[in-house]
Every structure is written in C-alpha cells, then in structure tokens.
Amino acid sequence: MWSGRTVRGETEYSMPGLSVPALGRARRIAGALVAAMLIAGGPASAADPAPGPLTIAEQGSFFVGGRDVQSDTLSTLPAYAPSGTISVDQIYVRYQIPVSAGRPPLVLIHGCCLTGKTWETTPDGRMGWDEFFVRHGFPTYVIDQAWRGRSAASPAQINAVKAGRADPNSLPAVFSAGREPAWAIFRFGPEYPKVFPDMQFPLEAQGEFWKQMVPDWSASLPVPNPTVPALSDLAKRLKGAVLISHSQSGIYPFQTAALDRSGIRAIVAIEPAACPDPAKDDLSPYKDLPILVLFGDYVDASPRWAPRLKQCRGFVAAANAAGGRAELILLPEIGIHGNSHMLMQDKNSLDIADWLSGWIDKRAPGKS
C-alpha cells in the first residue's frame, strides 16, 4: 500500500499538496513558495489563520437531476392548495471556480444527517475545505444530498396520514441523530461524553456542530439514492471530477461509477459507511480508476467503524486484484493523529486537505 511517509513530489507542482506536518517545515515553506507563484489570491500554508483576500473566477448554484411528482396531499392548510406538481430527487450544488484552476473539479458529498455545511466554516470558525480547495486551484462543487437541506423532500405522505387517507405506518422513515448516540458514531470518544485522548475535533465548539444536523430521509428513498444518478449527471457535465464522499454517502461514488464511468476522474471515500462488496458487486467499473479510502484515528476502538474498515480493506484488495488502483489509508499511518469521523472539521483539517491535494496531484493530475 502506498504511504504518504515515503512519497516525494514528482513535480514542483505537486509539492504544496504534500506539506503535512510529518514532512517538516522546510518542505512546507518550499511548497508555500511554489503555490504562491501558481495560485492567484490563495495562501499556500495549509492552516494560515489570515489567508488574505480570495479571488474567484466564478461562483453560483444550480440543481442537477429531479423528477416531477403530482400529488393531492401537498398541504392540509386552507391557505395552500393540496393538489399540484412538485419536483424532488434533484440535488442542490454550490460552486466556486478559482482564477487559476490548474487542478481537477472536486465534488464534496456530505454524510448522514448533515448537509453541504459539512465542508464550510468549521464549528470553531476556521476555513472549511470548500474554500481551501478553491484557494488551491480546484473548482469546488458542494452538494446537498437529494431530500436534504436545500434539495427538496416531499411532505405528501405526511399530509396523506394527517388527512386520514393513509395509515400512520406509511409515514416516511425520517430521522434525526441525537447528539448522545451520535457521539460514538462521530468517534469523539468511546461513549458520550467521554473523549479519546488527543482528540482533534474542536469539542469546545460542539454546539455549533450539533446545529448542522438535519432530518435524514435516506431510509425512505430507493437504492441507489437519487443523489447517485444526479452525481453522474454532474460528473459528466464537469468532464472529469473527483467525487469526495463522507460516511453515509461513501457508497454513492462507487454506485455512480457503476452507473457510468464517464466524467469520473477519481473517487475519494472518507470514512465510508460501506465499500462495494466483492462477493456481490461487479468490480469492473473500478478498473484503472484512482480510488482512495481514507480513515481517521481510533478506528480499532470503535465497534461501529472497525468492521467497516475491514470491509473496505477487503474491497481494496479485491479491486486491485481485478486491475484496480485502489488505496486505503489510515491517517495515523502517515503520521497524522487524533482525527475523529468529522476529519474535515478537526483542528488539523487543512493539513489533511493539503495532504489530499497532493494525493490528487499524484493519482489524478490535470484539470478537466
């Protein structure tokens, strides 16, 4: 397995992405100088607290996918008509394109019970991955999964039950994650409110994190989730995107590639809830496709995550035996310690983003 410890930048261009702490201050400064030359308006040090103004070529938002649904239980209120057509299954996409976009487009796909907010300003107010990647030359696309956040759900079945036209059992399986049970899932500690030693998640700002959590309809949606065909449309539009998933959405990029490989340059699955199953799934969609499965710290101490890590190890081995280019990395293996399941919000989040930039430069170089 490839390890960040032994990597050396093959070109000057790939160096900024490799300035993890383990690589030392000298390399970080060299990388900073290269990046300062290459990327207009962006800082080069991963965790620069005052990065200065950001110049972007273009920003905006749009929807991908979607399906019209006609219903006569859209409302139970006298002021709003019950019958009409709505659109569901589309995904909301917000993007920023840097002036010097020398790197490929990234699609950031959040996990369970969360929205695209996952990748924005951290709970303790530091720069999110969304801005970091733009500052480092990646066109960056942040989505809300279908039926989540700014991507519409339908209240039709709720109103059918409220109006007495359907059984309560038919209500959607929409749930929220309480912070006490979620604590161990996010691996802040073994159980609420215990904390793993040297934890990098900014627990002093946990209140702001809990506010990010929203109701999750995914258990009431078909498999694959409607987000998957929408991601496929988006990747084709971007002509070569790196799909970066997290947790619940871990399987989505793999399902997207199984649907259609075109437009997908690489897959980065951050702490996926599941990898494809070599015993059931066709592995040919992953032949020659750069794939990174990335986990944080304390995984072996987690009854929830240790089996998922093991399952993904099995997938990576099987995919490579079938001609794949898959890697599985635990951050402690490359000298980065203390990371929770929410590693894109941990105190060293930008060091990880910086390391990930280097992985993309090496495994999926170029722009779209």
Add this chain to the structure above:
Amino acid sequence: MWSGRTVRGETEYSMPGLSVPALGRARRIAGALVAAMLIAGGPASAADPAPGPLTIAEQGSFFVGGRDVQSDTLSTLPAYAPSGTISVDQIYVRYQIPVSAGRPPLVLIHGCCLTGKTWETTPDGRMGWDEFFVRHGFPTYVIDQAWRGRSAASPAQINAVKAGRADPNSLPAVFSAGREPAWAIFRFGPEYPKVFPDMQFPLEAQGEFWKQMVPDWSASLPVPNPTVPALSDLAKRLKGAVLISHSQSGIYPFQTAALDRSGIRAIVAIEPAACPDPAKDDLSPYKDLPILVLFGDYVDASPRWAPRLKQCRGFVAAANAAGGRAELILLPEIGIHGNSHMLMQDKNSLDIADWLSGWIDKRAPGKS
C-alpha cells in the same frame, strides 16, 4: 412619496447604485467609473454578462439562535437510536464580505417554500443578488429560515405518530407549494399557465425555479417565527444591518425591530405577505427607521396581492404619521415594468438591485 425618477446622487459614492435604465446610459457609465475606482474586483454595470473575477475579503457560514430539544422519537429505525438531544430554531447564515465594504451589511431573507437559494444564481443562470451586492460593496448575509433548508427541522412528531404514540392529527402542518397553484401567487400570470404580457420572469427556465421549492414548516411554528429572534441576534452582531425580506418573511424584520431596534439600520420588505397592522401593533419601533416596501408589477391584477398592497399602504401612512420614515414603491412607478413576485430572479433583477443599492445609499448610508 419619494420617487426614483427625481433622485440625484448626493455624493459620487452613491452614484453606482442609481444607474437604473431610466437614468440613462451616461449616468450608468459615470457610475461604472466611480465603482471601478471604489470596489476592487467588481463590475459596476448592473447586468454585465461577463463581470470578471470577484475578490472577497472573507466568506463562510455559521448558525444563529437555536434551542436544545430532548426527544425519544427521533427515529423509528433500528440503526439509529430514538432518544437524544437535537438543536432546532437556529438559522443557517452564509456570508461574503467584499474587500472594499463601504456599504452596510445586508441580510437576505427568503419567502414561503423557498430557501436562501432564492438570492443566488437565477433559474436562467444569471448572477444572483447575493453576488451583485458583494460586488457593489455590501457585506452580504443569506439565511435559511428556521426549520427550512440547512436550518434543522425536527422529525420527532412524525415518528411519534409512526410509532403509534400520537394521533395523526398531531402531525406538523408541513406543506409544499405545487407549481400550478403557485403560478398566480408568484404572479407569472392570472392563472396557470397564462402569462402576463411583457413578463420579466425567465419562464423558459421555470423547471430550475420549481426545483428551488422545499417543504415549509412555518404553519407549525410559533409566532413570531423562531427566525425573528435569530435575526435580532444577527443584526446586533452585524452592528447595523439592512434586513431585506421577501413575501412570507415580510413581517419578520418588523417583528425583529419590535423585539429590539439595536443593530437594525433599515428594513426593505419586498412584496411582503403582511405589514404591521396599525390597528393592533405598536408603531413606535418604526420611528425614524428607514423602511422601504417594494412591489413589482401586475399587483392590481392579483386578487392575492392587491389587498396586501393596500394593507401595506395603510401601514406606511400610519407609520409616517407616528414619526416614521417609511416609503412604498411600486416598480412601475419608477419606470421598471413587467416584474413578477420573484423580482430578484426576473430578467431585470440586477437593475432592481442597482436601484435598491441607491435607495440604501440615500436612506441608510455608511457601513457598520
């Protein structure tokens, strides 16, 4: 009543905000030159199709407000625990601060069945008000109302009914607006699918607009909506914000001012569903506060909106009799025609934003 037709910029600085079509090309060019000098990275022409790179000093997102709720019906799924604590009532806020922020912070508050997407890229792919105002020197804050979009709702009552622990009647009054009944509410025409003559809404891209619509929980929330105290907190944090509402949220800035005037520099109510009621509401919170109530076109042809316009006219007159500085403007009165209820997305949306910038310069000048 003050009319844009007779306005002249009192300082050079206020000129860019006044380049509405009625003011002519010469003024637009003069305004462009001034703005180019004053605002780094931003275009000055309202509807420039290729505005060039945008330089911002800072961007990010955060939450304001919020309340912890303990529940034992957060989930009916075996994989997720039913009991725990979640946070609701907070509002999601996304902001961008221009490098030369010589104008006051704006808070953009969307209306019924929509989210902050309202103010972003228009359905036909043009620049949204969110970016226009940043390019013109306003720190700009876009929110999702409480229980909408990226601001969490609670599924607890849905799951209580699904689990047989509560009556179907107790389900929340959450609704979606079907496009056919919404057509006349948005004043695209008198009824679906008829279109008012010279309509400025980009109906060729209406599919993208319908995808913006999400379920609306407001009828199941207390009055005032939890968005209101959160707006108050936000305004105080911004030390002098202009609160810009739309439609359903029209009453929120007035309720916010009634709660606490500090932090509120001005109110702009775009096509409000309601203005304060002089027969019931205390008007003293509005004394000396710059207030603009702004309506588009075809209002008299709308049985839904004509009475609301009349009600707001009554409020403006009463507020001014009580020492207020309120104005009500119909866009046709200042030479801007063809606007729907979604005037921030109409084809002339940036001309209206430009005119609004001028109103703010005149009535609520300075920065925070």
